[in-house]
Amino acid sequence: MFDREDRGGYCDITVWSTSGALPDDQALVDIAEKVLPRIPERSAR
Numbered sequence: 187m188f189d190r191e192d193r194g195g196y197c198d199i200t201v202w203s204t205s206g207a208l209p210d211d212q213a214l215v216d217i218a219e220k221v222l223p224r225i226p227e228r229s230a231r
Contacts, residue, residue, distance in 0.1 A: 197225060 201209055201217060
């Protein structure tokens, strides 16, 4: 949810694969759920 207190921003995540294949969407969601809450000054929502 956006509000006036939200400073916005973005985060780029690169996923490397030993096979060279693109990960499926669920794999990307799983990675994001683990990585994003650990970024300093980012609250988990």
